[in-house]
Amino acid sequence: MPHPLPDTVEHWPLDRLRPYDRNARTHSDGQVAQIAASVIEFGFTNPILADGQGNIIAGHGRLAAAKSLGLDTVPVVILDHLTEAQRRAYILADNKLALNAGWDEETLAAELHALNGDGYDLGVIGFSDEELDALMAPLDDEGDGQGEGDEDEIPEPPADPVTRPGDLWILGKHRLLCGDSTSATDVERLLGGAKPHLMATDPPYGVQYDPTWRNEAGVSSSARTGKVANDDRADWREAWALFPGEVAYVWHAAIFAKIVADSLEANDFKIRAQIIWSKNRFVLGRGDYHWQHEPCQPAGTMVQKVIERGSGSQPARIAEVPIETLRAGDYVVSYNSYESVVRRRGRQITRFGDRQFEGFMHTISAGGRVTRATPEHRFTARLNPDASDKQVVYLMRRGDWWRVGRVALFNSRGFGLATRLADNKAEEAWIVSVHDSAVEAQCMEQILSCRYGIPTTHWEVDSWAPERTRSPEMIASIYASLNLSALTARATLLLRDHRLERDHPFIAADDQLMFSRKATRLVRACNLHAKIMQIPRPTTGDDFEWLAVTGNDATPFSGLVYSMDVDKDLHYVADGLITHNCWYAVRKTGTGHWQGARDQATVWAIGNNGDEDEATVHGTQKPVECMRRPILNNSAEGDGVYEPFAGSGTTVIAAETTGRICFAMELNPAYADVIVGRWQKLTAQKAVLDGDGRNFDDLSAERKP
Structure with missing residues (x-):
């Protein structure tokens, strides 16, 4: 007779669960990282099974992933009807029965193609790159079976070729x-x-x-x-x-x-x-392809369109119109970042398109104006010269090492995060939060380190006092003791929680010198931090003023977004704020x-x-x-x-x-x-x-x- 099904899911602290010391199923660091990525993407959808004393029956890998993510509790289903022998047998059966299943590879390939076409990250599903490449070969490519070569295999070019020019x-x-x-x-x-x-x-x-x-x-x-x-x-x-x-x-x-x-x-x-x-x-249109990579703004964004360009002393006639009403060939008010002038007679839109977008939409506020943009959308921006007293907390990466830290926005050497990036010989860094004092920044640094399990260790040491600092070998030993795949998963979770983009760091090693109090640069919407960033707004004539960003909120969005290419100047005015424009050829x-x-x-x-x-x-x-x-x-x-x-x-x-x-x-x-x-x-x-x-x-x- 079937046993009654458990009808509740409880949430237990991790230390209440005890792994089975004779568990024959192994979990590599890589597989634990995959489980952690799945939890990040889908949530903890598969509870751990345990008996009333906390002995794990199924879910050892899930517990390891939860620990790597720094979770406080996990969902647990209690199975208290099993005998000792049944419990031990089910620990084996739960793993083996799943392995006995197979795949309908044609249906599997079709599903993977569909997900990939929707822009979904296939890396979180659990298949290796090699498996995905094999499964996602063209569905109609069966080959003739006559040759023996791999289609991507390249022979070595000969030093003395048979072919002669003109053959x-x-x-x-x-x-x-x-x-x-x-x-x-x-x-x-x-x-x-x-x-x-x-x-x-x-x-x-x-x-x-x-x-x-x-x-x-x-x-x-x-x-x-x-x-x-x-x-x-x-x-x-x-x-x-x-x-x-x-x-x-x-x-x-x-x-x-x-x-x-x-x-x-x-x-x-x-x-x-x-x-x-x-x-x-x-880690998406009018047209043959749905744009996925380019910056965009949603319907309702009001763009300054040039209705009549004017000539001589006659001024241009300008009206704010919804972005979705624009077309290639229209003229819009533009901004030339090199000459630092606003062109009210405008520049022509050379390309215009739309696409379906699902993701976080950033709402940027400055000077009482508000505009919205996808995370990748760029703005000409600069660091706020009046924010010298601010502190930032950052996430930094070097290879598969990650760390969190804090630094003053400006120091005697310039932009603080740029000098910290150079000192640590790091590859890239993201600003996570902005603070009014060093004490507040220190608190947030510790909170992030504890919540996400990411070290605060500096990666380089001062040579002037080696007896009081850790050696490079000591620093390396810290990271050698960590599961680096899980560390990357936790860093990815930190970025996602703070609406930052893994592909768009605030600063990278090859562009750190471009930041200063006066220099402008293109900054992604996801990196426009309140208080420390400024963006331009047109005023009168050819003039403009710099406004401090006062807010950047990211909320889920689903709908059409629009992008354009503005001739030469590559900027237009959206909701009263100057922004950079967004971008297979056919005769x-x-x-x-x-x-x-x-x-x-x-x-x-x-x-x-x-x-x-x-x-x-x-x-x-x-x-x-x-x-x-x-x-x-x-x-x-x-x-x-x-x-x-x-x-x-x-x-x-x-x-x-x-x-x-x-x-x-x-x-x-x-x-x-x-x-x-x-x-x-x-x-x-x-x-x-x-x-x-x-x-x-x-x-x-x-x-x-």
Whole structure:
């Protein structure tokens, strides 16, 4: 007869529970950290099972996670009907029965894809990156089973390549030319009359190649030494001009975003979206993609729109309108941060879009004005020069070490947190709270340290009095005694509780010198702290004044948010306060040929299977999935895809696995060999030299000494 079910959940202090000393189930530090992350994300949804004396029957890992998070109590269900033998047996059964379950991998993959499309952090579910990468391969990519190669496996580039400049390889349906994508003759030969409408490419921005092969191969008009000319350029407009299609996906480093956009627009492309490859699982529109990464403001934000620009002595006519009524082409009052002037005749909105947003919305108050923004939204701001007496409590990170501390806003060396960051050789820091006195800050420092279990230990010691300070070895021993995964989980919880963003520290090691009493900088909405920050407000004419931030409250929000790009000045006026503006290319006359789902985010969480530090890896190598997604989204089976900078051949492999035809150009003969070898291994087919008939392996034996 079934035993009666327990009908209550009690909350017990942690020290009332006793782990079973013969528990055969083990919990690694990493798994405890996963449980802790789950508790942070979902709450303590699975109570611990215990008998009336507090002996744990199920939930040893949950108890360890609770301790790592510094919880005071945990939910407990009491099972007092079990005999001693039943209790011991159920401790084993509870773990083993769960292990005996399986997965419907097709349904599992579909659920993971759906969650990922909603922008959900898959890292808290418990799957490893390797498992996620395997499960989230394209749902329709079953392969033909003929080849034996991993699609992301890259052969080592040969010192003495088989390919010679001018060789055109036929790889099944695909074409690969060892040539120059800025040469009209080479491009015409590669395409052979075809006109692919999609370009997916990863140019060699910022990559310095060894020029030796160019000189030896005779493709340079003059001998080159040192750095190869143009290999660190970001403007490839000559290559874009030779592409006959409409849709372009161009991977690039963020630092080159404006140059890349300008070069595409110079060839009559319109920027539709900016895709971000998130190499780690990420700790949302009019348009083909839902924007996820860019700053935004919600409906109802009142923006100063220029109704009539005026001329000569005639002033502009300005009206405040809801942000959702604006469109690209409208003029808005702008602010030039370099000239420190307000432009009442305005600048034009060059891009405008919306997206669905669910998360915390920050309400920023200053000078009696209030505006709202997503955490990532930026404001031109400065530290308040009248707040010299303030103290801040901070969270700091160096590697997987974390600490909390306090410091004066300003000291004799400048911005206090910047000097503390440098002294501790830390990587980044967040301001958690602001205080009027050192005593108040000290109290909050101790509260945070105790509540979240994060040390206050300084990481560097003063050399002038070593006998009175801890040695580096002593400091290291403190962190060696801690579960660093759990420490990171607790630090993440601290940031979340204080509405701060893990991806947006207040200060990082590479920008600490930019803070001072007078210097302005862009600050995220989540980091606009009351009392110590100032933001500008337009007054009359071209003038403006600095106002102290008086409040920053973050509350849950669900709804449409809007973003814009303001020409040149990159600022507009929202709710009377000056704010920074927010931001796949398609020819302006093109349709985009969109084939993908309309719920895709602009942050693509794709694991990096390769070792980026490996010497043989191509300088701009991407996982195949980075190229496969645009191909699936903007082309149909049998369509052509143009790749002017083939590199290690990722686009060729993506085309092969999706039934498309790739037209690939690669300047470097060694990497042309890599592409051929990679394709041959994957497909078990042979590449053939155009106009010759011999395959790659035959020529390899003939051409190599």
